[in-house]
Amino acid sequence: MEAPVKDVDNLDLNSDSEDVVNPWNVTSASEKGVDYDKLIKRFGSCRIDSDLISRFEQITGKKVHHLLRRGVFFSHRDLDFILNVYEQKKPFYLYTGRGPSSEALHVGHLIPFIFTKWLQDVFDVPLVIQLTDDEKFLWKDLKLEEANNLSFINAKDIIACGFDPNKTFIFSNLNFIGQCPEFYRNIVRIQKCVTFNQVKGIFGFGDSDVIGKIAFPAVQAAPALSSSFPFIFGQTSNVPCLIPCAIDQDPYFRMTRDVVPRLNYHKPALVHATFIPSLQGASTKMSASDSNSAIFLTDTPKQIKNKVNKHAFSGGQPTIEEHRSKGGDCSVDVSYQYLKFFLEDDEKLESIGKQYASGELLTGELKKILIETLQPIISEHQMRRSKITDEDVRLFMTPRALNFKFN
Amino acid sequence: MEAPVKDVDNLDLNSDSEDVVNPWNVTSASEKGVDYDKLIKRFGSCRIDSDLISRFEQITGKKVHHLLRRGVFFSHRDLDFILNVYEQKKPFYLYTGRGPSSEALHVGHLIPFIFTKWLQDVFDVPLVIQLTDDEKFLWKDLKLEEANNLSFINAKDIIACGFDPNKTFIFSNLNFIGQCPEFYRNIVRIQKCVTFNQVKGIFGFGDSDVIGKIAFPAVQAAPALSSSFPFIFGQTSNVPCLIPCAIDQDPYFRMTRDVVPRLNYHKPALVHATFIPSLQGASTKMSASDSNSAIFLTDTPKQIKNKVNKHAFSGGQPTIEEHRSKGGDCSVDVSYQYLKFFLEDDEKLESIGKQYASGELLTGELKKILIETLQPIISEHQMRRSKITDEDVRLFMTPRALNFKFN
Numbered sequence: 001m002e003a004p005v006k007d008v009d010n011l012d013l014n015s016d017s018e019d020v021v022n023p024w025n026v027t028s029a030s031e032k033g034v035d036y037d038k039l040i041k042r043f044g045s046c047r048i049d050s051d052l053i054s055r056f057e058q059i060t061g062k063k064v065h066h067l068l069r070r071g072v073f074f075s076h077r078d079l080d081f082i083l084n085v086y087e088q089k090k091p092f093y094l095y096t097g098r099g100p101s102s103e104a105l106h107v108g109h110l111i112p113f114i115f116t117k118w119l120q121d122v123f124d125v126p127l128v129i130q131l132t133d134d135e136k137f138l139w140k141d142l143k144l145e146e147a148n149n150l151s152f153i154n155a156k157d158i159i160a161c162g163f164d165p166n167k168t169f170i171f172s173n174l175n176f177i178g179q180c181p182e183f184y185r186n187i188v189r190i191q192k193c194v195t196f197n198q199v200k201g202i203f204g205f206g207d208s209d210v211i212g213k214i215a216f217p218a219v220q221a222a223p224a225l226s227s228s229f230p231f232i233f234g235q236t237s238n239v240p241c242l243i244p245c246a247i248d249q250d251p252y253f254r255m256t257r258d259v260v261p262r263l264n265y266h267k268p269a270l271v272h273a274t275f276i277p278s279l280q281g282a283s284t285k286m287s288a289s290d291s292n293s294a295i296f297l298t299d300t301p302k303q304i305k306n307k308v309n310k311h312a313f314s315g316g317q318p319t320i321e322e323h324r325s326k327g328g329d330c331s332v333d334v335s336y337q338y339l340k341f342f343l344e345d346d347e348k349l350e351s352i353g354k355q356y357a358s359g360e361l362l363t364g365e366l367k368k369i370l371i372e373t374l375q376p377i378i379s380e381h382q383m384r385r386s387k388i389t390d391e392d393v394r395l396f397m398t399p400r401a402l403n404f405k406f407n
Numbered sequence: 408m409e410a411p412v413k414d415v416d417n418l419d420l421n422s423d424s425e426d427v428v429n430p431w432n433v434t435s436a437s438e439k440g441v442d443y444d445k446l447i448k449r450f451g452s453c454r455i456d457s458d459l460i461s462r463f464e465q466i467t468g469k470k471v472h473h474l475l476r477r478g479v480f481f482s483h484r485d486l487d488f489i490l491n492v493y494e495q496k497k498p499f500y501l502y503t504g505r506g507p508s509s510e511a512l513h514v515g516h517l518i519p520f521i522f523t524k525w526l527q528d529v530f531d532v533p534l535v536i537q538l539t540d541d542e543k544f545l546w547k548d549l550k551l552e553e554a555n556n557l558s559f560i561n562a563k564d565i566i567a568c569g570f571d572p573n574k575t576f577i578f579s580n581l582n583f584i585g586q587c588p589e590f591y592r593n594i595v596r597i598q599k600c601v602t603f604n605q606v607k608g609i610f611g612f613g614d615s616d617v618i619g620k621i622a623f624p625a626v627q628a629a630p631a632l633s634s635s636f637p638f639i640f641g642q643t644s645n646v647p648c649l650i651p652c653a654i655d656q657d658p659y660f661r662m663t664r665d666v667v668p669r670l671n672y673h674k675p676a677l678v679h680a681t682f683i684p685s686l687q688g689a690s691t692k693m694s695a696s697d698s699n700s701a702i703f704l705t706d707t708p709k710q711i712k713n714k715v716n717k718h719a720f721s722g723g724q725p726t727i728e729e730h731r732s733k734g735g736d737c738s739v740d741v742s743y744q745y746l747k748f749f750l751e752d753d754e755k756l757e758s759i760g761k762q763y764a765s766g767e768l769l770t771g772e773l774k775k776i777l778i779e780t781l782q783p784i785i786s787e788h789q790m791r792r793s794k795i796t797d798e799d800v801r802l803f804m805t806p807r808a809l810n811f812k813f814n
Contacts, residue, residue: 134595144592174592181585185551188541188581191619196603199618211606212598215622 022204023248024139026275026285031332033282036074036247036274043250045075045272052079059087065118067273070340073115075247077257078269082242086123091406092240093233094119095223095268097130098158100150100172101140105157106294107374108276108286110381111341113161115273116244120167126232126402127168129158130223134173138212148174155393157297160385163396166403169232170396173219179399182235183228186263190218193259202251220249221256224268231399233406240266247272276341277334281313297382301375308335308367308374315356316363327359328366335363335370343373429611430655431546433682433692438739440689443481443654443681450657452482452679459486466494472525474680477747480522482654484664485676489649493530498813499647500640501526502630502675504537505565507557507579508547512564513701514781515683515693517788518748520568522680523651527574533639533809534575536565537630541580545619555581562800564704567792570803573810576639577803580626586806589642590635593670597625600666609658627656628663631675638806640813647673654679683748684741688720704789708782715742715774715781722763723770734766735773742770742777750780 018029021039028034040047048068056064056079067073085092096116098109120127131154137147151172158170177184196214199205205214222228226239233239243253250272257267275285278293286294292311295304315333317323330336330353343349352369355361425436428446435441447454455475463471463486474480492499503523505516527534538561544554558579565577584591603621606612612621629635633646640646650660657679664674682692685700693701699718702711722740724730737743737760750756759776762768 137595138599144596174595175588177584177591178586178588181582184584184591185581188544188619189551191622192545192617194618195615196612196618196621197614200614205603207604207607208602210599211601211603211622211625212595214603215598215618218618 021248022251026248028283031281031283033277034275039247040075043075043247043254045077045247045250045270048074048076048079048271052076055080055083059083060122062122065115066344066346067111067115067118067341068271069346071274072111072341073244073271073273075272076270077253078267079242079271082240082269085240090240091125091404092123092242093125093226094123094127095130095241095243096127096245097132097220097223098154099132099136100147100154101136101142102288103150103153104288104296104298105154106286106288106296107338107342107378108294109157109288110161110297111273111276112244112246113158115271117161117163119242119244120163125167126404127163128223128229128232129163129168129170130220131155131170131172132216132220134177134212134219135216137174138210138216144174148172151175152390152393152397155396156385156388157381159388159392159396160381162384165392165395168396169229169399169402170393171399172397175397176399177219180228180230182230183222186222186225186228187218189263190221190256190259191215193262194218194255198255202255217252217255220252221259224253224256225260225263225265227265229399232402232404237406238265239406241268243268243270245270245272246275248275277313277337279307279311279313279334281334282332282337295374295378297378297385299378301379304374304378305371308371309364312338312367312370314363314367316366317359320362323362324359328356328361328363330356333363333366335366338370339373342377343369428655429658433655435690438688438690440684441682446654447482450482450654450661452484452654452657452677453486455481455483455486455678459483462487462490466490467529469529472522473751473753474518474522474525474748475678476753478681479518479748480651480678480680482679483677484660485674486649486678489647489676492647497647498532498811499530499649500532500633501530501534502537502648502650503534503652504539504627504630505561506539506543507554507561508543508549509695510557510560511695511703511705512561513693513695513703514745514749514785515701516564516695517568517704518680518683519651519653520565522678524568524570526649526651527570532574533811534570535630535636535639536570536575536577537627538562538577538579539623539627541584541619541626542623544581545617545623551581555579558582559797559800559804562803563792563795564788566795566799566803567788569791572799572802575803576636576806576809577800578806579804582804583806584626587635587637589637590629593629593632593635594625596670597628597663597666598622600669601625601662605662609662624659624662627659628666631660631663632667632670632672634672636806639809639811644813645672646813648675650675650677652677652679653682655682684720684744686714686718686720686741688741689739689744702781702785704785704792706785708786711781711785712778715778716771719745719774719777721770721774723773724766727769730769731766735763735768735770737764740770740773742773745777746780749784750776 019034020027096112131151133147133151137144155170224241226233226237278284278286313334315329317326426441427434538558540554540558544551562577631648633640633644685691685693720741722736724733763773
């Protein structure tokens with residue numbers, strides 16, 4: 001148990017590339033954003049290719065979600081294993097999460113939850129959602145009570161994505177670790193398998209980092225062990241797990257996948273999303289700490305309109321004449337990129353892309369389509385969220401059996 | 408909150424002296440054992456002098472325990488503050504603990520508990536006892552379930568020292584952290600205030616140590632905050648705390664004392680004990696992992712007799728004639744040293760010392776006195792322990808209000 005983790009995953013995330021991708025920082029020197037092909041190589045994950053998508057559709061009998069077929073979820077680890085598990089009618093579960101660093105979520109935060117909700121509907125499996133308020137307390141200039149309170153506020157937005165309380169357990173670390181000895185025990189088991197050298201290599205921690213940060217990766221790893229939730233899966237369970245997340249979270253789960261076989265658990269499978277660009281362009285991701293970079297879930301229709309018109313980076317030409325003759329560049333146009341995330345209709349998206357590239361569609365017109373796509377999505381979210389009560393949140397966050405039987 | 412701890416406590420424990428004293432290792436090159444005067448200087452604690460003992464007796468109206476008047480508890484931090492608190496009829500509490508590394512406790516393990524029991528009787532204050540089964544799991548080649556189980560086995564020996572369940576809460580980390588969010592929250596608060604550099608300096612951790620070890624010192628620190636036990640002291644309490652422990656545990660509490668003022672808590676006060684020597688002599692302490700070095704609480708009267716006669720290092724002379732003329736050396740004689748711990752009668756101890764030093768008392772006779780002192784102590788402990796039921800252990804280990812009112 002005390003042997004060190006192999007150093008195969010000990011990659012310097014920031015070397016050999018101008019892209020910086022880690023749980024605390026995502027930036028690219030290129031206006032097209034992160035080079036995801038290079039990232040797949042660096043991280044050692046696998047591209048989600050058309051064969052895997054076909055197999056997904058064949059096994060589930062359903063057309064895959066637009067976020068999958070358009071390559072927003074573009075990379076994976078062992079997704080084929082999970083599809084086999086499902087094909088054999090064996091159980092698995094979904095695990096995702098969020099670091100509650102601010103009250104206001106932006107539309108980018110919704111992406112993993114929208115996709116996770118779809119996965120849960122397709123596979124009909126339990127879902128656990130970790131709110132890492134302890135992480136935010138450790139990393140940010142926040143009081144513990146503030147970080148904990150943000151968990152509950154963010155939980156309402158997550159619940160508003162339409163999750164079913166009979167199938168979904170949401171937990172805040174600062175609450176749940178004190179409610180479930182099995183969870184803490186798995187954290188300590190993982191902490192016995194990982195050295196400082198390893199977290200230094202994986203996360204770039206240094207000697208002047210506080211010990212809470214150094215210990216934290218085990219807290220994000222532990223929900224990948226089904227026995228961390230004895231009330232759902234049973235105390236001795238080893239139910240496989242699929243983690244949908246943005247690719248910046250992969251370092252946590254590379255570590256997890258290295259450790260858990262030594263504890264006799266399945267390695268968690270992963271599907272990785274690209275980042276949603278900031279309004280200013282793909283070289284940075286949308287960030288809640290820069291309000292001009294993001295469309296928030298609390299924005300009014302007017303705010304959405306103004307932000308898109310004012311800030312959304314355009315791939316169009318400087319003059320109408322030039323645009324008509326040369327056409328726009330969809331690959332850097334933020335409005336077009338956002339439509340890939342939020343406009344479900346494939347044909348419409350394709351035709352918009354063609355029209356914009358040909359110069360037929362002007363930037364102002366493209367922005368209008370985005371505005372009219374986002375406004376109802378956000379209004380509907382706000383309406384659903386307004387109906388979520390504190391009692392609903394308490395229900396989702398109470399450790400309890402879900403409507404699934406294991407064994 | 409994120410500013411680093413000052414490095415004033417960042418002492419290399421093993422420098423400038425042949426004595427090694429840290430939580431995992433105690434050895435001395437001298438046959439007289441650890442030089443405690445030097446240790447007090449190195450650790451920056453205070454000698455418990457006759458003035459402080461007089462003040463103790465004056466304030467409590469009681470003669471101090473023989474372990475205190477004979478200098479077994481020899482060093483302190485802020486004991487005078489605790490005496491002032493008591494004098495002002497303000498509340499405080501006691502905190503001590505044990506690392507459950509083996510089933511069998513030896514007589515040395517009893518010392519802090521015997522003294523703590525006496526302190527509790529004198530002051531009539533709540534007591535919390537931490538069983539660091541997570542620490543033992545992290546440091547030893549033990550399964551988590553084994554370490555956790557040792558907690559319960561060791562708790563019986565602790566309870567057999569006569570603690571009152573109305574005034575005493577015993578907890579295993581592997582259980583309690585999963586039962587009390589406030590405890591975990593204090594652990595994380597402490598972990599935010601301590602850097603890897605600091606635990607490196609204080610405990611000698613290195614890059615190849617597992618992150619569980621690096622994080623652990625905060626777990627031993629947290630019970631020094633009364634709010635870790637909301638069911639006893641209330642959620643927002645700041646009740647001062649006195650920690651009786653062997654001096655090898657001081658590094659944990661130097662760290663704690665450095666951190667907790669930043670969290671707006673009182674620094675814990677400490678009283679430090681010397682180590683009980685091994686049967687082979689004072690250069691090592693009694694160890695449960697070397698059965699010939701220790702008198703176990705499970706030893707039969709015959710085993711005690713044999714061990715003392717066979718192994719107890721003698722300060723006597725090679726021949727009876729020489730002994731009669733030169734006398735024995737009490738300062739290195741293990742039997743005499745043990746009598747200082749276990750023979751309550753001061754006059755008898757003094758007269759034995761004089762007789763042995765003069766050569767009047769032979770080593771065999773001295774050993775017989777020790778044997779006859781230890782046998783009833785251990786038999787009585789065994790009798791009390793045999794009556795402790797699993798139900799008793801559960802009661803002591805259930806988080807609950809004690810018979811004290813705060814505020």
